[in-house]
Amino acid sequence: MIGAVPMTHGLMVAGMLFVLGLVGLLVRRNIIYMLMSIEIMLNAAGLAFIVAASRWGQPDGQIMFIVILSTAAAEVAVGLALVLRFYSRFKTLDADVANDMRG
């Protein structure tokens, strides 16, 4: 129990956000949407850590959130650079265009 809100409710919110991000990643074919869905999923994982930190009253979960935050920042920088390269080569943002290899 975290006060009046049970821990399961916080974890349920995190799980729903994660599943929504996963659905967005699987359904949408636009690369920008796929990156946004990855952000949603990382954020949901961080929410689960914060709920756990609140449950036990320890700072460890918040430190894991900082790790997730820096991972997301590095990931989005590289990902958006890849999006720019992708668009300059294929003139579209459809991820299915890039499904063939040249070799």
Place this chain on the structure above:
Amino acid sequence: MTAVFYIASAIAIVSTVMVITRMQPVHSLLYLIVSLLAVSLVFFVLGAPFIAALEVIVYAGAIMVLFVFVIMMLNLGREAAEQERRWIDISMWKGPSLLALVLLALMFYALHSGNPGAVSGRVVSPKEMSIALFGPYLMVVELSSILLLAGLVGAYHLARRETGNEERRRS
């Protein structure tokens, strides 16, 4: 305070559903920012005020600004002007701003009704977190800095303009 948690969670889920169902990238970006703000309010209520501030500054601030930059850069050409005209239209921003107004009211309520983190048993203060971060978790700080440096170098390398010898290397 429990009502703040549930309403903010509901706003986060609703705006995330809107993110993955919109057709215009800028629309879903606005909803994504609202979703991150709602999650930040959840953090505040759960007794992590420093993490809530970090969420607003880094996620809703820096990362979303990167997304906006890229979307603006990709929207070149003559259709950009009429698209801009459509963005000023009220139907585009009334949903996100309505959700953001509810969040603002919730935040005022949470700030006025006593100490942060009334839902959780204990508020983990920034001081306590910093002592843990630079004590037993010092290696995490170093690894994060190396990761960010690698991300910086990788983003710089990938976003460079294609030069002539790129073609030669590929053939």
